[in-house]
Amino acid sequence: DAGDLRCAAWSGTGANILMGGGAVLIGLVGRAYVPELSMLPAQDTENLYPLLARETLHPALFGVVVASIFAAIMSTADSQLLVGASAVVRDLYEKGFRKGEAVPDRHLVLLSRAVVLALVVGALALGWAAEDLVFWLVLFAWAGLGAAFGPTLLLALYWRRTTRAGVVAGVITGALTTIVWYLTPVLKDAVYELVPAFALAGIATIVVSLAGRPPTDTEETFREMEEGGAPEGTVARPEV
Incomplete structure (x- = not known):
């Protein structure tokens, strides 16, 4: 309901601010703590986080930090493998090649x-033979996803005037700008x-939204979210 939407909007935004802010803070502190690349193990910036943890934390806490890194890697890897296999x-x-046929579960x-x-x-094999390519793909993918969906998602959550056409324009602008800029x-x-x-996608979303017809039922939905919930027995569904 509207109360859950309001809670999800603020909690999701807050969690991402904490995660992103923590990553930025580690980079800034590391830049001051380790001014020269030669001071890092193997002269690799990826070793900055473990180095800071080793130099500033108790050995027991350092072990927890290192274990958390591998735990994050493993939890992400197994999820991606399962999603890929399922797809x-x-x-x-x-659903494609054997559509309409009864496929035994054992076979699947x-x-x-x-x-x-x-x-x-x-x-x-890809990680071993093309390490730089993998890193580039990760950066490029995050840039494209962040620019295409970040501004539109924020505006859809916090700006009443956001429209469907504005969201589409923002997604296209963000993706194309990322590719052309790179x-x-x-x-x-x-x-x-x-x-x-990110900036151009946000501008495109705002401009196209203002140029089109205002969405219907948005004011009522936002008001219900601000009051903490929708009337009993109803579910607010904004139309954009």
Whole structure:
């Protein structure tokens, strides 16, 4: 209901601010604590976080920090493997190539295991042979996702005037700006592509939303969210 939407909006925003702010703070503190790249193990900036933890925390807490890094890696890896296997087996194979046929569960399980194994081998090979490519793909993907969906999501949650056309314009503008900015050496060297793409996506969302017809029922929905919940027996569904 509207109360849950309001809670989700604030809690989600707060959690992302804490996570993003913590990452930025670690980078700034590390820049001051380790002014030269040569001071890092293997001269790799990825070692900054473990180095700061080792130098500033008790050995027991340092062990917890290191364990948390591997726990985060493992929890993300197994989730991605399962999602990938499910997409291949359920969406492509069962609902695509074998649509309308009765596929035995045992067959699907064996195929899922084979897909997981193939994904693991492929990921290991790619990480071993093209480490820089993997890092670039991660940065590029986060820039595109952040620029395309970040401004539109924030505006949809906090601005009553956001429209469907504005959201579409923001997503397209953010994605295209990310690609063009990255592929232009002069622009890429000046600033990370996420920054201009995020700003332009937000501007596009606002301009297109203001140029179109105001959404219906939005005022009522926002008012219910601010009051902490929708009337009993109703569910607020804004139309954009």
